[in-house]
Amino acid sequence: MLPLALVVDDEPDICKLLTLTLQRMDVDCHTAANLAEAKRLLTQNRYDFCLTDLRLPDGDGLQLVEHIQSGIHRELPIAVITAHGNMDTAIKALKLGAFDFVSKPVDLERLRNLAQLALRLNQDQEGDSNQSSVSKHLLLGEADNMRRLREQIAKVARSDAPVYISGESGSGKELAARAIHAQGARADKPFVPVNCGAIPNELMESEFFGHKKGSFTGAHKDKLGLLQSAQGGTLFLDEVADLPLEMQVKLLRAIQEKRIRPIGASQETPIDVRILSATHKDLGKEVSEGRFRNDLYYRINVIEISTPPLRERISDIPLLIDAIMQRIAKNSGINPPRITDKALEALQSYSFPGNVRQLENILERAFTLCERQEILCDDLFLERNEQPHKIDAAKNISVAALPQEQSQENNRFDPSQYTSLDEFLQDIEKEAIESALTKTRWNRTAAAQKLGISFRSLRYRLKKLGLET
Numbered sequence: 001m002l003p004l005a006l007v008v009d010d011e012p013d014i015c016k017l018l019t020l021t022l023q024r025m026d027v028d029c030h031t032a033a034n035l036a037e038a039k040r041l042l043t044q045n046r047y048d049f050c051l052t053d054l055r056l057p058d059g060d061g062l063q064l065v066e067h068i069q070s071g072i073h074r075e076l077p078i079a080v081i082t083a084h085g086n087m088d089t090a091i092k093a094l095k096l097g098a099f100d101f102v103s104k105p106v107d108l109e110r111l112r113n114l115a116q117l118a119l120r121l122n123q124d125q126e127g128d129s130n131q132s133s134v135s136k137h138l139l140l141g142e143a144d145n146m147r148r149l150r151e152q153i154a155k156v157a158r159s160d161a162p163v164y165i166s167g168e169s170g171s172g173k174e175l176a177a178r179a180i181h182a183q184g185a186r187a188d189k190p191f192v193p194v195n196c197g198a199i200p201n202e203l204m205e206s207e208f209f210g211h212k213k214g215s216f217t218g219a220h221k222d223k224l225g226l227l228q229s230a231q232g233g234t235l236f237l238d239e240v241a242d243l244p245l246e247m248q249v250k251l252l253r254a255i256q257e258k259r260i261r262p263i264g265a266s267q268e269t270p271i272d273v274r275i276l277s278a279t280h281k282d283l284g285k286e287v288s289e290g291r292f293r294n295d296l297y298y299r300i301n302v303i304e305i306s307t308p309p310l311r312e313r314i315s316d317i318p319l320l321i322d323a324i325m326q327r328i329a330k331n332s333g334i335n336p337p338r339i340t341d342k343a344l345e346a347l348q349s350y351s352f353p354g355n356v357r358q359l360e361n362i363l364e365r366a367f368t369l370c371e372r373q374e375i376l377c378d379d380l381f382l383e384r385n386e387q388p389h390k391i392d393a394a395k396n397i398s399v400a401a402l403p404q405e406q407s408q409e410n411n412r413f414d415p416s417q418y419t420s421l422d423e424f425l426q427d428i429e430k431e432a433i434e435s436a437l438t439k440t441r442w443n444r445t446a447a448a449q450k451l452g453i454s455f456r457s458l459r460y461r462l463k464k465l466g467l468e469t
Contacts, residue, residue: 002028003119004045008038008052008064009081014106018051021108022115035059042073049118050078051111054089062093069097077118077158081106087256087299094161094302110258113272114160120185121158138179139172140323143313149176152305157183162255162300165278167307170357173278174238176307181234186274189233194226197242204247206263209254215264227260230273237277240300241286245293252296275300310352310359317348320356324363332460337373346377364464365425368457430465433458437467 005022009015010033019029030045032038034057038050050068052061061080068078077099082090090101099121100114139150156163157180165173174193181191199207210225226235237243243251254260255275259268277300286292310317321339329336339347343366352358366379432451440446448458462468 002026003048003122004028004030005049005051005115006030006032006038006041006045006047008032008035008050008056008061010034010053010055010057014053017108018106018111021111022051025112025115027115027119033057035064038064039067042068042071047073047076048122049115050076051081051115052078053081054083054086054093062089062096065093065096065098075121075158077121079114079118091298091302094159097159098161099158100160109270110272117160117185138175138182140319141313141316142319143308143316145308145313146316149305149307150179153179154183156180156303156305159303160185160274161302162275162277163303163305164283164301165276165305165307166283167278167280168309168353168355169280170355171307171309172356173280173307174236176305177234177236177238177276177278180276181236181274184234184274186233190230191234191236192226192230193236193238195238197239201244201247204244205250208247208251209260210262212262212264215262219264222262225260225262227254227271227273228262228269232272234274234276237275237300239279239281240277241279241281241283241292243292245291248293248296252293252299255296255299310355314348317359318344320359321347321363324360325367328364328367332367332463334456335373337367337370337375339375340377343375343377343380346380346382350382368453368460368464426465429461430467433461433465433467 003026005027007015007018007022007029008031009018015031015033019031022029027049030041030047032041036058038052050064052064054061056064065078065080068074068076074097078097080090080093080098080101082093082101082103086103090103093101099118102110102114139146139153141147153176163177163180165176167173167176177193178191181187194207206219206223206225208225208227210223210228211219213219213221254271257268258272259270261268283292283297283301287294287297310320321344325336325339347359347362354361362380362382363375365381366375369379370376433447436447436450437444440450444458444462445455448455451458453461
């Protein structure tokens with residue numbers, strides 16, 4: 001049985017063009033010339049896709065979007081045809097629940113891509129169940145705010161609208177983006193994450209849009225940009241607030257026009273990607289203070305969801321600990337150690353400014369420090385005012401393990417240069433291990449004894465810090 005689409009437009013020529021295009025895709029079509037007729041047909045048939053013009057004799061397409069979203073047809077993907085350049089109306093349609101929009105004059109290739117995506121959403125119950133389990137696997141937690149987050153993700157995944165994910169660092173924004181992608185119509189296409197703050201300004205345009213061979217010094221071959229690499233799939237702009245203003249203008253045009261021009265290219269290239277973005281910063285404040293363009297903010301923040309901080313879902317900590325420890329132990333090839341009741345209580349009482357990412361780092365460190373396959377409170381080092389030299393040398397690597405001349409050398413480990421305690425300790429740890437290995441001529445057994453840790457612990461640290469040879 002062929003899928004069935006409802007096309008709503010009062011202009012016969014346009015209606016015929018749209019239905020012919022869909023019929024060539026093996027999609028049956030019903031047509032309606034006004035809002036009332038469309039509502040009547042919706043009561044009589046089950047449609048797989050709806051396409052409506054914005055302007056209708058007895059109303060507009062936005063009213064039809066609201067009607068579908070508020071009734072029994074809320075799972076029906078509906079796209080709106082808008083006047084060219086009328087981005088405000090297009091965004092309003094997306095906020096109301098439209099799957100997507102297409103501008104006049106209708107680009108038939110764009111229409112075909114849109115229809116294909118919409119039809120992919122109509123999967124059987126087994127497929128929906130599988131997608132839901134993917135989301136639950138990516139976003140562990142049974143707290144109420146995590147359940148709500150997964151429900152929001154399931155809903156926005158049925159749209160192709162841009163989604164802005166807010167939340168603190170380490171709270172799982174990229175995992176939320178991956179879950180949206182995995183449950184959406186683009187799941188079988190690439191998911192391309194990019195940290196906008198990690199790209200040097202001078203390489204920004206080439207990274208996003210690509211370049212042609214010979215377009216500048218060092219361009220020895222053609223290169224696809226991130227937008228082309230994500231073709232058909234999802235581009236996740238992490239830390240989008242870090243984009244320089246000049247790049248914000250170019251990205252906005254690419255998103256709106258769905259076209260890019262690689263550096264050195266003579267013509268534009270069409271793109272078909274869904275944009276998801278995130279930042280730990282207050283993007284509204286960035287706009288008000290002039291560091292982020294209002295028009296780009298308006299374009300990427302069509303739908304907003306928020307990832308809760310770990311301190312607001314303390315009940316999930318035992319579940320997260322179990323999953324993290326199982327993964328660490330599996331990578332190390334040994335059984336996971338037991339968490340004592342006091343250690344668990346300490347973790348549940350901690351504020352976790354670094355959220356789940358910090359919990360992972362704490363448990364990785366505790367895994368290497370614990371004795372007799374048991375993690376104690378002392379293995380966690382949760383005190384915020386903890387100084388590295390106070391760490392028990394028998395259980396961890398301290399500054400005292402460094403050569404005296406290095407530990408006093410112009411305060412080389414300046415805490416103000418680090419964004420977290422974990423980063424600070426990792427650099428000290430790496431320096432201490434390298435020093436011990438050099439002094440023992442890379443005799444690992446002797447180096448472990450010198451550091452006051454077990455050989456197993458040293459082996460794990462070497463692997464984790466990338467020091468294995």
